[in-house]
Structures are given as C-alpha cells and as structure tokens.
Amino acid sequence: MPRLLNLRPSGRHGALLGAIPILLLAILYIGASALRHSANPSDKILPTVAAMADQVRIMGFQVDPLTGKIPLVADTVASLGRLFAGVGLATATALVLGLAIGLLPIVRAGLGPLVATLAVIPPIAVLPILFIVFGLGETSKIVLIFVGLAPFMVRDLAAHVAAIPEEQLIKAQTLGASTWAVALRVALPQALPRLIESLRFSIGPAWVFLISAEAIASDVGLGYRIFLVRRYLAMDVILPYVAWISLLAVAMDFALSSTSRGLFPWSHGKRSR
Amino acid sequence: MTAPSSTTALAFENVWVEYGDAVILERVSLEVQAGAFVSVVGPSGVGKSTLLRLVLGQEAPTRGRILLDGQPLRAEPGPDRGVVFQRYSVFPHMTVLKNVMFGLECSGRRANARAEAEAMLRRVGLGHSLAAYPSALSGGMQQRLAIAQALIARPRILLLDEPFGALDPGVRVDMHELITELWLEHGLTILMVTHDIREAFKLGTRVLAIDKRRHDPHAPHRYGSTTVYDFPLDKPGAVSPDAAADMVSRMAKRAG
Numbered sequence: 001m002p003r004l005l006n007l008r009p010s011g012r013h014g015a016l017l018g019a020i021p022i023l024l025l026a027i028l029y030i031g032a033s034a035l036r037h038s039a040n041p042s043d044k045i046l047p048t049v050a051a052m053a054d055q056v057r058i059m060g061f062q063v064d065p066l067t068g069k070i071p072l073v074a075d076t077v078a079s080l081g082r083l084f085a086g087v088g089l090a091t092a093t094a095l096v097l098g099l100a101i102g103l104l105p106i107v108r109a110g111l112g113p114l115v116a117t118l119a120v121i122p123p124i125a126v127l128p129i130l131f132i133v134f135g136l137g138e139t140s141k142i143v144l145i146f147v148g149l150a151p152f153m154v155r156d157l158a159a160h161v162a163a164i165p166e167e168q169l170i171k172a173q174t175l176g177a178s179t180w181a182v183a184l185r186v187a188l189p190q191a192l193p194r195l196i197e198s199l200r201f202s203i204g205p206a207w208v209f210l211i212s213a214e215a216i217a218s219d220v221g222l223g224y225r226i227f228l229v230r231r232y233l234a235m236d237v238i239l240p241y242v243a244w245i246s247l248l249a250v251a252m253d254f255a256l257s258s259t260s261r262g263l264f265p266w267s268h269g270k271r272s273r
Numbered sequence: 274m275t276a277p278s279s280t281t282a283l284a285f286e287n288v289w290v291e292y293g294d295a296v297i298l299e300r301v302s303l304e305v306q307a308g309a310f311v312s313v314v315g316p317s318g319v320g321k322s323t324l325l326r327l328v329l330g331q332e333a334p335t336r337g338r339i340l341l342d343g344q345p346l347r348a349e350p351g352p353d354r355g356v357v358f359q360r361y362s363v364f365p366h367m368t369v370l371k372n373v374m375f376g377l378e379c380s381g382r383r384a385n386a387r388a389e390a391e392a393m394l395r396r397v398g399l400g401h402s403l404a405a406y407p408s409a410l411s412g413g414m415q416q417r418l419a420i421a422q423a424l425i426a427r428p429r430i431l432l433l434d435e436p437f438g439a440l441d442p443g444v445r446v447d448m449h450e451l452i453t454e455l456w457l458e459h460g461l462t463i464l465m466v467t468h469d470i471r472e473a474f475k476l477g478t479r480v481l482a483i484d485k486r487r488h489d490p491h492a493p494h495r496y497g498s499t500t501v502y503d504f505p506l507d508k509p510g511a512v513s514p515d516a517a518a519d520m521v522s523r524m525a526k527r528a529g
Binding site: 165167168170171172173174175176177178181185186189190264265266267 | 329331349350351352354355356358360361362363364365366367375376379380406407408419422423426428
C-alpha cells in the first residue's frame with residue numbers, strides 16, 4: 001500500500017471525487033427542506049427546489065407591471081454596469097500607475113508611500129464619505145469599487161514590473177531602446193498577463209463592494225434585490241440570486257483566464273505556441 | 274587570425290570605485306585594443322562585475338575616466354556597448370525572431386529587419402526556432418539567442434558576463450567555438466568576465482587578473498582591487514602550458 005500522499009486519482013476518478021461533496025450537500029439540503037416542510041408546509045427558511053424554480057420564473061422571465069422590466073434582467077444590467085465601470089477604472093489606473101511606479105525610480109519615490117498608505121484603508125470605512133461627496137447615485141457605488149481595488153492592483157502591478165530582471169532593462173538599452181520603448185515593449189507586455197491575473201483576484205472583492213453599496217442605497221441591482229426581499233424572509237428569491245451572482249463571477253473568471261492564455265501564451269507554461 | 278590592430282577601443286584612466294569607506298577598485302588603468310578578446314578573471318567578490326558595470330554605464334567611476342573610442346563614456350547603457358549576461362538576457366514575451374528584430378527596430382533599421390534578423394539567427398544555429406518563445410529553448414540556445422540579439426546592434430565592444438557559466442560542459446565547448454568564430458567574422462572587441470580560468474585562456478587574446486594588491490586585515494575594505502596580472506597572448510590558446518598552470522595555481526591559492 002503506497003503512502004496516502006502518493007495516491008493520485010486518475011482523471012475520471014478525480015472528477016467523481018469532486019462531485020461527491022457537491023451531491024452530498026444537495027441531498028442534505030433537499031432532505032432538510034423536505035423535513036421542515038413536513039413539519040410546517042409554509043416554511044420559508046429552506047424553500048423547496050420547486051418554490052425556487054417558481055421564483056426564477058417570476059423574477060427572471062416575467063415583466064414586473066410596476067417597473068415594466070424583468071427584475072432579474074434589470075438588476076443584472078444595473079449591477080454589471082457598476083461593476084464593469086468600477087473595475088475598468090481601477091484596471092486602467094493600475095496599468096498606468098503600476099507601470100510608472102514599477103519602472104521609474106523617481107515615480108516610485110514620489111508615489112510609492114502614498115499608494116501604500118491608501119492600500120491599508122478599509123474601503124467600506126470610506127463608504128459614508130463617498131455617499132456624502134458623491135451622493136447616493138451611481139457615482140458613489142462605482143467609486144467604492146474603484147477605491148477598493150485600485151490601490152491593491154497598482155501595488156501588485158508595480159511590484160511585478162519592478163521584479164523584471166535588471167538584465168532585461170539593461171539589455172534593451174544596449175539595443176538602443178529609449179525609456180518609452182522599454183516601457184511599451186519590454187515592461188508593458190510583461191505587465192499585461194499579471195494585470196489580468198490581478199483582475200481575476202479582484203473580481204471577488206469587487207462584488208463585495210458592489211453588493212455592500214447596493215444594500216445600503218439603491219433602487220435596482222442584484223445586491224439591492226436580495227437585501228430587499230430579506231425583509232420577507234424570501235429565501236426562495238435570495239438563493240437563486242446568489243447562485244446567479246456566483247455564475248456571473250465564474251464566467252468572468254473563465255473569460256479572463258482564457259483571454260490571458262490566448263493573448264499571452266509565453267506566460268503560461270512551457271509551450272511555445 | 275586577425276592581426277591585433279593598434280587602435281585603442283576602450284581605455285581606463287586611473288579609475289577608482291568607492292562606496293563610502295569601502296574601496297572596490299583602485300588605480301585601474303588599462304587599454305583594450307580594437308579587435309582584442311580580453312578575459313577578466315579574479316576571485317569572487319573582487320570587483321569583476323563592478324568593472325563590467327562601469328563599462329556598461331550601470332555605474333560611474335568615483336574618480337578617473339573611461340574612454341570608448343577616445344570619447345568619455347556616457348554613464349548609461351547605450352547601443353555602442355552590447356552585452357550578454359549569464360541569465361535573463363532575452364525577452365521572455367518575444368519570439369526568437371522578435372527578440373533579434375527588437376534591436377533593429379529600436380535603432381530605426383526597419384528596412385530588411387526581418388531578413389537581417391533571420392540571417393543572424395541562422396548563423397548562430399537558431400534558424401529552425403524563429404517562432405519559438407525563449408522558455409521553449411535550452412540554456413545553450415537561449416545564450417545563442419542572447420548573442421545574436423547583442424550582435425545585430427553592431428556594438429563597438431561586446432561585454433560578456435559569465436556568459437557560459439550556467440551551461441553544461443559539452444554545450445559550453447560548442448559555445449566557445451561559436452563565440453570565437455563570431456569574434457573573427459565580425460572583427461569584434463570583446464571583454465569577457467569569467468571565473469573559469471581555462472575558459473579565459475582558451476578564448477582570450479589577453480587575460481587580465483584583478484585582485485587586491487594590498488590587504489589590511491583590520492580593515493579589509495580599505496584597499497580596492499586592480500589588475501595584478503596582464504597576460505598578452507599572441508592568439509587564443511597560445512599561452513605556454515607552464516604559464517597557464519602557474520597562473521591557475523596562483524589564482525587557486527588566492528581564491529582558497
């Protein structure tokens with residue numbers, strides 16, 4: 001019998017092993033839900049799968065006569081708009097500042113301490129300030145995501161650019177490259193895969209900031225909706241919404257990682273093409 | 274073999290490098306003739322790399338002057354000096370071909386850049402790997418690429434910093450042949466830092482040993498290194514075996 005740490009599941013068995021806990025959890029939920037409903041048919045805490053499917057049909061496929069829109073679609077459009085705006089701003093800032101701080105010692109000396117200080121401020125703590133300064137509209141939500149992500153992403157990219165071996169920078173200069181050419185043709189291409197990586201890690205926090213802002217002050221959005229129906233203990237709405245948010249997050253992660261593999265094959269593994 | 278030309282390519286005039294109290298190099302004066310292949314040897318930590326950094330322009334001398342073709346050297350890397358490092362010399366995000374074309378594009382030699390780069394790569398034996406990324410190449414092939422990349426910019430002097438130090442012995446012998454051939458074909462002036470004394474004598478037309486002449490045991494940083502031996506060789510490998518053996522034993526004693 002080999003040691004436990006040398007036992008490796010084969011491809012098919014690995015997939016099976018991964019499915020077991022998920023199946024167990026699903027069975028556990030269905031069992032617990034059935035149990036609660038046998039005691040109290042109008043239980044709201046663990047809604048049945050049928051009840052959730054009903055709500056998905058109502059929220060996701062029927063026009064709300066009050067607003068003239070399908071709630072799930074309107075919420076998704078509003079939330080993704082805020083998320084992309086905030087994440088996009090943070091990414092663009094990280095690219096410009098991260099490159100400059102990582103590559104140019106003068107900029108590093110000038111801006112490094114400021115960015116390091118900003119990065120330790122808990123973003124939710126400044127949310128009241130954002131509401132006061134930017135009002136309760138879209139701007140404060142987008143700015144919260146930006147404030148939450150940008151300092152971290154700038155520092156991460158700056159550290160990555162600063163870690164490019166000095167030999168490469170010297171070599172480029174001996175080949176006649178100017179500062180601008182080194183930035184655009186040596187540092188930028190090596191920074192981009194890292195920026196996408198850092199973006200992938202930032203999607204989770206971005207959702208946290210978005211849902212927090214929507215929970216506090218909003219009239220449409222995925223976070224707004226789940227905090228609204230919480231008042232009615234509407235778990236049959238909340239659970240599908242959470243599943244939908246997770247699905248969106250997974251899709252974004254997948255899109256980012258396949259984009260990176262497609263555009264920057266040299267930064268993924270040893271294959272040449 | 275090319276006859277040594279009488280023009281001076283690189284000159285050190287009483288160069289000192291000090292970091293605060295510590296003296297790294299002192300009173301280094303030397304002239305490198307155009308077309309020479311100068312090997313620099315010496316124990317670890319003695320200032321070989323500092324010497325190379327000076328020529329590269331990564332740092333400036335505390336005192337003294339360095340002249341390239343009679344002009345004071347700009348204290349910044351530039352296309353008049355090419356370099357091959359032991360590692361990290363090539364750009365991981367560019368294909369082999371792009372790595373070599375980069376130098377042509379930066380210096381505005383865009384016409385025929387592709388054909389020129391391909392010819393250079395075929396010369397160093399990478400004609401079949403044009404579309405590969407460096408991570409797919411072996412250590413020896415990466416150094417071939419680094420050499421091609423440096424040569425395409427037509428530097429006045431080529432600096433080699435332990436270029437073959439990380440390679441397997443068999444590959445190293447192949448690389449010795451390649452660099453010797455390229456040196457002759459292109460009439461290069463080469464300054465190579467190495468810790469391998471046999472390599473230094475095998476490749477060089479001249480071997481410089483640098484070390485501290487004076488040593489104060491109570492203040493080891495008080496005195497810097499300078500050239501302690503200067504072996505002019507008629508041609509590569511022409512040093513008498515006795516002289517080489519003597520040299521090797523002296524260096525080994527110092528290093529130990």
